[in-house]
Structures are given as C-alpha cells and as structure tokens.
Amino acid sequence: MSAAVVAGFMGLSLLGLPIAFAMGVAALLALLATGVDLSMVPQRMMHAVNSFPLMSIPFFMLAGELMIKAGIVERLIALANTMVGRVRGGLAHVTMLSGAGLATVSGAAVSDASALSSILVPSLSKVYDKGFATAIVAAAANLGPIIPPSGAMIVYAFMAGSSVSVGGMFMAGVVPGIIITIGFIALCSWIATKRGWAVTGDPFRLKAVFAELRRSLIVLAMPVLVIGGIVGGAFTATEGSAIAVIYAALLGFFVTRTLKLSDLPGIVVRAAITSAMVGALIAFASVITYLMTVDLLPQKLTVLLKAITDSPLMYMALVAILLFVVGMFLESNAAYIMLVPLLHPIAIQYGIDPLHFGFLFVLNLVIGMLTPPVGVVLFVVCGITGVRMRELVANVWPFIALMYGVLVACMLFPPLVTALPRALGY
Template structure:
C-alpha cells in the first residue's frame, strides 16, 4: 500500500495535479488496491478532517482579512509606514516591509498579503525607480511574514494536528520570529538599495505628520491587539476571536472608512467562500493521507531513521529542518503541516525539544517555502500581479530568501526566540 500511496502522490504532483486531488487520489487508490480496509473510510476521513470547532477559525480569519482589505485600510498602513521609514535609504522597500508586518496582524495569510498590499507596494516601488523584478520579489518575501505574526491560519492547523501546543501559545511564539523576519528583510533591502542605488535619503517628516498617520492607522492596528488580548484574558477562544475579528472588520469598513456597502460585502463573501473552500478541501484530503501514513507506521520509520543518525537535539533539529525545507519546495503549506507534523512532532518529545520551539521552526520553515520555486504560491501571485516571468522573480528573490533562512537558523539554534513570549503568559513551561 505504501508504494502505491507515494508513487501516485509523486506522479500526481509531477504532472501538475492539484495537491488536494493528488493526496486524495493517492489515498483512495492505495485503499482500493490493498483491499483490506473499507472504502467507506475515505469519506469518513474527509469529514473528520474538517469536523473541528477550532478549524472554524480559518474561514473567519480569511473573511476578516478580505473585509479589512476591501475597507481600504492598506492606504492607512502605507501612509503610516511611509511616515516612519520612507525617508531613509531604500525607503519604499522599508515601507513595503513595515506595511507587511502590520498587515500580518490582520490577514494570517501570505497569499492575502501578496494579493492585497503586495500588489500595491510593488507598483509604488516600481514607480519610485526600483527594479520591477526586485519590487515584486520584496513583496513576495515580505508576504511570508503573514502566517508568522498572529493571527495565523497555518498555526491553527498546526495546533489541530499536534495536541501538545495550543493556538494561543503558537500565536505568541510567532511574535519575535515575525519581527526578526521584518528586520532581516529591511537589512537586506538597505544593503541592496545602497549597492544598486535604489531610493534616496530624504527629510524625515515631523512628528505631527507621523502622529496623524498613526491616528489614521490605529483602528487597523488595534485588531491584532484585540484578538491576542481577548484570547489571553480568556474573554474568548481563538475560534471566537476569529468571529470577533469579522465583526470588527465590518465595523471599520461600515463606520470608520465607510467604504463597505452591500454589493462589496457580497463580493467579499463570495471571494472568501472560494478561498475557504479550497483550504478546507486541502485539509480534508490531507487528513486521509496523514491517516494512511500513520496506519503504515511511516512516522515511526522516519523517527527511527533520524534518531539513528544522532541523539543531539540541535543536530536533530537541523536534520528535520533540511527535510522540511526540501518538502516545502514541492508541497504547499497547509497539506505539508497535516502530513509532516504527525511524522515529525514525536521527535521533539523523544529528544527533549520544546514543542513550541519545534512547532515554530516547522511553521517558519514551511512558510518560507511559499516564496520558493517550483510551487511557491506567493511567487505565482506576484508573477501574475507584476506581469513578470517566474524565472525573473526567482532570481530577484534569492538574496531575500537568504535573509529569511538566516532567521530560520536563528530560531532553530535559539529556542528562547520562540518560547520567551509564550513563557511570559504561561504557555511555555
């Protein structure tokens, strides 16, 4: 059964079959050929994969992000970021990074960041004299911060897959790594801007301008604060927090920016429904695939193989990260989490690695895969938005990926980067 499962899955990916169908088809065919298990287990596993109260946070966070984007909040974020860092060398690039860091606290999705602020930032950078390919590459790289700074759809899925971590703990664990990603990309942008002559050093705006920009952006910036504060105080669960985020986004769009109307809300609901359907289909298909992996004792085999190489926790982490990075080149983030976590998470317990540290490294690793060829989702989005060939975008993003990999290495080698903030609130004992 295992041979059929992997061969069909790999061949499906190779010929361009959508990841969900490749996983579901491989599982169905493996069960049919084996004949020892009833095929009724297929729809049961599909349903069990999405029959979860915490999973309801996914459609709500997607809807909240789409509503905030439709409300025109990107303009307020761009103005605030421009007032803070737009005057320094490579200013528009820094504005790109800072805006993405702030938008990450709203969207929880790299694709939403790339398609929303990323598209606007790319055009603004190109008009300011930046190379078009570099502008799109920086937007793609900064969008990867979206699933790291809370809220995060990927972290919700991870917490459902590994019961040793909670959504709230993972949200808090992403704060420091997410900020480090922003700083690393700003440092690389400064270096490349100086080297290539992008941007000029301007006059810093007065604090009056900055405070007015902050005031206009405050309703947007409050959203992640409300979500995290509500979860930590026990006012609502992470799932309920996602519903609160939707109502807050509606309030902003209807009464603050006053850009939402009935027609636009209907359009947003349709768009969010399509995105949610695609995500949940992937989750349901991946649950069947992961169940078969467990049934075939693949996790135990891989754990034994890695454990046979070394018993040093740092070496184990490095080996796992290389393996996950290679998987992330070919498998999208959500199915990768559902497939790989049951396989790899037991290693953290076996070798005394803190589950939040291990989880954060896995999530960060897989989200970087969103910006790597050949199946990096944000690369395809930015390639379409900027009307660039994928090859051009790939060459331009390489130094930015190097900066992100440095952050990944730091997170792997320094556990406190992931566990310090959760520890302050009792989530990393």
C-alpha cells in the same frame, strides 16, 4: 504501504493536478490496494473536519478579505511612510512595515501579496527596477503567516494535537517576525546603497506620525483586541476570528466607508474557496494519516531516525532539509497536513519543545512559499505585476537567505521562539 501513498500523492501533485484532488486519488488507490473497508472513508473525513477550532480558518480568511477591501492597506502605508521619513530605500522600508502591519490583520501570505502588489508595485517601480520592486512586495507578503494571527499556525496546531495551542504558536512568531522585518529593512537599505538608488520619502516629522497614529488607531486596535483576547484566555481562537470578522465589517462600512454591500459576495466567495481547499486537504489527509498509523510508519521512522542520530538538534536539521525540499515542490497546506502528524510526535520523543519545533516547521514552509518552482507567493506577484519569474527569483534570493539565517538562529537559540510564549504561560 503508507510511504507509497505519500510518494503517489507527491507524484500526482507534480503532474499539475490540484493538491486536494491528488491527495484524494492517492488515498483512494491506497485503500483499494490494501482492501480496507471503504465505508470508513466518509466517517474519517467527516470526523476530521467536524472541529470547532478549524472554524477559525474561514473566519480569519474572511476577516482578512474584509480588512483589505476596507482600505486598511492604504492606512497602514500612510502610517509607515510617516514613520520611515526621508532615507535611502525609504519606499522599500514602507513596504516592509506595511507588510508587517497587514500581517497582524490577515494571517495569509497570498492575500497580502495580492493587496501589496496592486497598490505598491507601481510606485516602487518608479524608484527601483521592477524585478527588485516585486521582490520587496513578495518578501513583505511572506510575513503574513509568521506574525500572528497566522492561518498556517492554526493548521499546524490542529494537526499537532493537544501538545500545541494556537495562542502559543501565535506568540512564538512575534519575536522572530520582528527580527525578520528589521532584517528585511536593513537588507533593503544595503541593496539601495549598493545600487545607488535615490533617497525617497518626506522628512520625518513626529507631529505627522502622531496624526497618522490617531487616524489608524482604530485599525491597530483590531489585532490588539483579537490576539490579546486569544492569548489572555478571554475567548478561543475561533471566537476571536468571528470577532475579527465583525470588527472588519464595521470598520469597512462605517469608518473607512470603502466597503459596500455589493463587495460582499466576491469577498465571501474568495474566502470560501480558500477555506474549502484547506478543509478538503484535511479531510483527505485524515484517511492517509489513518493508513500511516495502521502501517506503523511513525514508529518505523522513529526507529530509523534514532539509528541515525540521538541529537535533537540534528533531528531538527534533518527536518529542515526535508522541508526545504518539500517546500520547493509542494503547496504548504498540503505539507502541514501530510507531515505534521508524522514528524511532530517524533520531535516530542527527542525531547524538543513542541512550540519550538512547531514554529521552525511553519517558518521553513513559509520560506518555501518564496522558493521556485512552486513558490505560491511568487506566482501571485508575477501574475499581478507581469514580471517574469526569472527576474523575480534573481532579486528575491537575498530575502530567502535572510529568512533561512533567522531559521538557523531560532534553531540554535530556542528562547528566540519560546521565551515570550513561556512568559505568557504557554
């Protein structure tokens, strides 16, 4: 019965219905078919979203919108430009460093893709062909959910329960996030050299770097304060997200002075829409999760997988293949909410480190945001730049391949993911 619910939800999603609506219809049909008391639906939905940790999602969404409107992207680009210097593929390097910097304040790929596309694609298109320019921006934006703070990791930690903490998930993404950023920069250099593109940028000057660092110090202090406070135990992720909102607002109003009171309604509405979608997904998914539990689906799936393999590595490989397919067709938040309660407990039974499995799960679905036909970052970038999807996909696949390479490396060498969180006591 629960398998039919999942299949029905995916089928409705593929028909083009909104994800939350499709999940709600699938849950309702399953309840009607099984004769379960419908009065339990609102109770379970309310219980699912009545959570203090979940409040961090709208706050981080709001903080990201405020930081982008406050002109943070321009400052990060200026800092990255001085750090890169005059090299082949220099503007691409600036984009990657800007994406990594923006990831430390936003935590979401979609908002990063919107900001970077609007600001950088016109300049990138003067140096590279437009397909490659948009691919660079899409790859840089995809660093958002990997480098902390990450909305995806918050959702995963909530769905996984007490075995995973938000702070631990944040720290698990630091080293792989740095590796992916460096890998993207190296890949851009190789492609620029292979295609014979011109050297760009101003000569490297240490004085200019220090000047931009001083100018951007108040911006860079925000992720240090928020993430450091969460990891150090000074406050919870929800309290840290509220501090991020206040910090971003003060920065925009009194430091950069690009944020105006007239901007606030639009910022709040955009953050509210995204947060409401995630909340609706979690509420409807709680009903489906209940049906799965009643149907003993996790236990049945565990028995099936144990019959196939006893190897934890093989289990992670099977999950990676599953998520590769799911990521191409399903929006990532829906995938977290549907699959984490199912696959995370099985990983623990296999003896897999919960943080290790959690990060691999998130990274796999983050890559899915770049893979057609339902790569949400691809659609955002195409919508803003006017580039055809075919042209963007033809240029973005090397970045996808590199991210999958890092995924495999993290799977084979768990300390890449777990060493930093364990050193900090997670």
